Amino acid sequence: MTGPVVVLENVDMIFGEGAADQVHALKEIDLQIEQNDFISLIGPSGCGKSTLLRVVGDLIQPTSGIATINGKSARQARLDQDYGIVFQAATLYDWRNVAKNVQLPLELMQFSRTEKDRRTQAMLELVELTDFAGHYPWQLSGGMQQRVAIARALSFEPSILLMDEPFGALDEMTRERLNLELLNIWRKTNTTVLFVTHSITEAVFLSTRVIVMSARPGRITADIEIDLPQPRNAETRSNVRFFELETEVREALRISEGGQENSRAPA
Amino acid sequence: MSESRQRIWAPVLILVALIFLWEALVTAFNIQQFLLPKPSAIVGNLVQVVLLDGAVPKEDPVSEISLDNRFIVVVPGEPTPEMQATMQEARWWEFPLGARRVSVLRGSNLTPILAASWFTLKEALGGMAMGTLAGIAVALATTRWSATREALLPFAIAANSMPIIAFAPIMNNWFGIDNPFSKMAIVTVMIFFPIMINTLRGLISVDNRSLELMRSYAASDSEILFKLRIPNALPSLFSGLKVAGALAMIGAIVGEYFGGPRIALGVFITQEAALFRFASAWAAILVACLIGISIYLVILLAERLALPWHPTFRA
Numbered sequence A: 001m002t003g004p005v006v007v008l009e010n011v012d013m014i015f016g017e018g019a020a021d022q023v024h025a026l027k028e029i030d031l032q033i034e035q036n037d038f039i040s041l042i043g044p045s046g047c048g049k050s051t052l053l054r055v056v057g058d059l060i061q062p063t064s065g066i067a068t069i070n071g072k073s074a075r076q077a078r079l080d081q082d083y084g085i086v087f088q089a090a091t092l093y094d095w096r097n098v099a100k101n102v103q104l105p106l107e108l109m110q111f112s113r114t115e116k117d118r119r120t121q122a123m124l125e126l127v128e129l130t131d132f133a134g135h136y137p138w139q140l141s142g143g144m145q146q147r148v149a150i151a152r153a154l155s156f157e158p159s160i161l162l163m164d165e166p167f168g169a170l171d172e173m174t175r176e177r178l179n180l181e182l183l184n185i186w187r188k189t190n191t192t193v194l195f196v197t198h199s200i201t202e203a204v205f206l207s208t209r210v211i212v213m214s215a216r217p218g219r220i221t222a223d224i225e226i227d228l229p230q231p232r233n234a235e236t237r238s239n240v241r242f243f244e245l246e247t248e249v250r251e252a253l254r255i256s257e258g259g260q261e262n263s264r265a266p267a
Numbered sequence B: 001m002s003e004s005r006q007r008i009w010a011p012v013l014i015l016v017a018l019i020f021l022w023e024a025l026v027t028a029f030n031i032q033q034f035l036l037p038k039p040s041a042i043v044g045n046l047v048q049v050v051l052l053d054g055a056v057p058k059e060d061p062v063s064e065i066s067l068d069n070r071f072i073v074v075v076p077g078e079p080t081p082e083m084q085a086t087m088q089e090a091r092w093w094e095f096p097l098g099a100r101r102v103s104v105l106r107g108s109n110l111t112p113i114l115a116a117s118w119f120t121l122k123e124a125l126g127g128m129a130m131g132t133l134a135g136i137a138v139a140l141a142t143t144r145w146s147a148t149r150e151a152l153l154p155f156a157i158a159a160n161s162m163p164i165i166a167f168a169p170i171m172n173n174w175f176g177i178d179n180p181f182s183k184m185a186i187v188t189v190m191i192f193f194p195i196m197i198n199t200l201r202g203l204i205s206v207d208n209r210s211l212e213l214m215r216s217y218a219a220s221d222s223e224i225l226f227k228l229r230i231p232n233a234l235p236s237l238f239s240g241l242k243v244a245g246a247l248a249m250i251g252a253i254v255g256e257y258f259g260g261p262r263i264a265l266g267v268f269i270t271q272e273a274a275l276f277r278f279a280s281a282w283a284a285i286l287v288a289c290l291i292g293i294s295i296y297l298v299i300l301l302a303e304r305l306a307l308p309w310h311p312t313f314r315a
């Protein structure tokens, strides 16, 4: 495929439109994501990052504007099973053990039994939960649950990965390891990733582009190209350019939050 | 392990203590049998233990000692031929105890009470099966059509708080007073609403994120039903079944209070009470209670087998 993977044109999302407490979660969002991009969304809490992800994934319909995915409507892309989603909360099924939770999309997509088992095995190894394959979700810690959710989203190699703070609940070591694993998978599988994070370091380390958003209304305030060499590895973190880019993103975030204060003052 | 054993033994001990207290109080205050029979008199209708003890001095002539539905009877010396004959007929088993012999007999009302219980249990289970199937079917059907559901649910909730047992005479009239189906019909209707409402609640109260996950995989409605809604509904279906299990025996027995064949438990109880044979009425009630508890335990067991993942069963 040659065209962009995700195109958002003038997307607005207003919750409870017309009501006194309506929320303008997304305003005039224009965004274009190319094949094999790794995009991070960063911004203050409540600025509409999850909402943007849900619009792309066709889990909510925008109030206005158009989302085009892989050259088709977001809805068609969803029906074609183009998305792998990791929600902010793990969202495991209580009645399925770890292995069965990872298998859920594979079952729905009619993978053969051997393929199902092979992939489940590989994914559990990836997130280091092989020993917990038979455990139920309530027997896992929050971070372990989140790792199951990540394994589930990666298991069927979706063409677009939508990840909402997937590593937020993890310790620093696991987080860095899974960062590298995610980059590995991304490189190997032609996946396009839309990734929400609160960590500037993580955003710069992983991404090809970092998108900075501001709150109320949720808008894109900066779009920063991360021109660090690929593949990213431990050395990337000591690259001088890495610090420059971190500073640039931090500055953009500061301005976006400051701008919000200013715009509120005269009103 | 020891903790769970403690959990079982504490209530058992309390129960035993209460029974002894009951026995002692009825004896001490000399309460009339028709007001409150002694527990031993009640159990004596079902089981009798005869202690044949040659060592006891013969104060009473043996011939004056009657077995007469007493739970524990001490017979000094050799029993009379008539007593011997009765014991022969009703004997369950006999074993020596030192120099004495213990003979366990079926109580005189055991056979009719068990026969009546079996008859009534079949009504209860039949009604429970029909009510459960109907409740689940309607719940499944209305999951799909939310408009129908919204329209029907208030009626179902209102119906759930109606005393459906009041319809028992009507059902007896519709299906025939001696026809077990008249009692099954009452049980079916009584059970339908708790099952339906509980199942429906489980089917529709699906976490929004879980639903979005399914949608993100483009799962079909039937896949969402089988892989998400039904497993999500199982715990509340079992809560409904526990309520239903208690209602089933109530429905069948009270239905029989309004009339039924002679071999029904409710009819047995009303007749014995009418004839002032309260101890045997109590014995029948005791058996009904035991059946009710058994139904509950079976449902509990089925729940454990069906929901091994449920956190309430954590080891």
Ligand SMILES: Nc1ncnc2c1ncn2[C@@H]1O[C@H](COP(=O)(O)OP(=O)(O)OP(=O)(O)O)[C@@H](O)[C@H]1O
Binding pocket: A015, A016, A023, A025, A044, A045, A046, A047, A048, A049, A050, A051, A052, A088
């Ligand atoms: N379903 C909804 N109904 C009404 N308002 C909503 C809904 N979902 C989100 N919002 C509102 O939209 C705004 C953006 O929410 P969103 O979840 O996208 O924020 P976020 O950037 O992901 O925040 P966080 O970093 O805390 O996860 C918030 O003000 C929130 O209250």
Ligand SMILES: [Mg+2]
Binding pocket: A049, A050, A051, A088, A164
């Ligand atoms: Mg969010």
